[in-house]
Amino acid sequence: MKPAPFQLHIPSTLEEAVGLLSQHGEEAKVLAGGQSLVPLMALRLARYEHLVDVNRIAALQGIAREGGWLTIGAMTRQTTAEAHRDVALVPLLHQALPLIGHFQIRNRGTVGGSTAHADPASELPAVALALDAEMVIHGPAGGRVVPAREFFVSTWTTGLKPDEILTAVRYPVWPGHCGFALEEFARRSGDFAIAGVACGLEVDQDGDVARAAIAYFGMAPTAVRASAAEAALVGSPARGADLAEIARLAASNTDPGDDIHGSAGFRRRVAAHLTERALERALRESIHA
């Protein structure tokens, strides 16, 4: 047994789970799919006195369309979401899910777990950030909704308090002429990305870029938006935009790490190529949408 000893709690309601988290404070941790948490515990990089297993809470399951939003319950398994028809309404999510680890990991890993874990190299936090998704949170004082921009604080750190549970992620379904593309570079299929980017573009009737979103993963201590490059795109004609230049600008405003997988300079160069490719794809799609 590699993890340090802990007490496992298996509540069946959200209220019970939040109660357990309030009672045990910093000594307790939510256990979702366990695909990130259990490795950290097995390597003794993390230890908790109490784990609150939320796998049996029905209120955290399910996928629903409401108005212009697609709401995914936090405990929805990544493979379940991948196979769900409505997820195609959020193309970035649809493209990101199959890139998470391997199918054996996604059979257990959850949409909420990957988002709440906030690994800087993870696909789903960048997708949430690119789309301005909303985090639906439940705690002792009731529910609250936090925009993605305020949720991701730093590596493995979010705006969740220790006694709060992420109950769902609400992704906006962009209307109009839109295109989306997610590109990443990893050495082997299933590995965490060395660099990756999620792009969304909307083109108006005159053929100008009406909305642009560029979000990176693996390029900073958390998922980041390339705001300057987005601003440079918006309002300009979609055809004829200098995508290579915009991609270079976007990638230069990042803060990637240096490690055995690649230097910061290498990551920026890779990111610029990925961004150009993603913008091209998104633009082509939005013009034809």
Add this chain to the structure above:
Amino acid sequence: MAVNGIPRTASVEDRRTLAEFLREQCGLTGTHLGCEHGVCGACTVLLDGGAVRSCLLFAAQLQDAEVTTIEGLSAEDGSLSPVQQAFADHHGLQCGFCTPGFVVSVTAFLSSNPAPTDGEIAHALSGNLCRCTGYQGIIAAVKAVAGR
């Protein structure tokens, strides 16, 4: 929980993983433990039909679950399943340490995608590591079961 169709009742320490429960309390040592943190795939079992890492689950989470291990894939008389037979026929193993994880993963993969492309096969095998074969025999075995 039910393991290979046999109901099992036991008290376990909270931190005992499913893999340890299977090996030490059920005597099913076909499920191998390599890395014990989710990377190698040697510990793969079927949980309610889907392939998962048994080193990343705690046994105490799995009341009422149905688990199938490598031992549960062969027929009652011990004859090999089609995937097991193909691994033997196509040199899909050398030392055999990784083999239970591969066989369980491939069994699940082919049941959801019986006619995969080369790319799909390579992608599906990426979650299991083998230090011996160089993967070519394993790929040949998967293709043989898929009838190619």
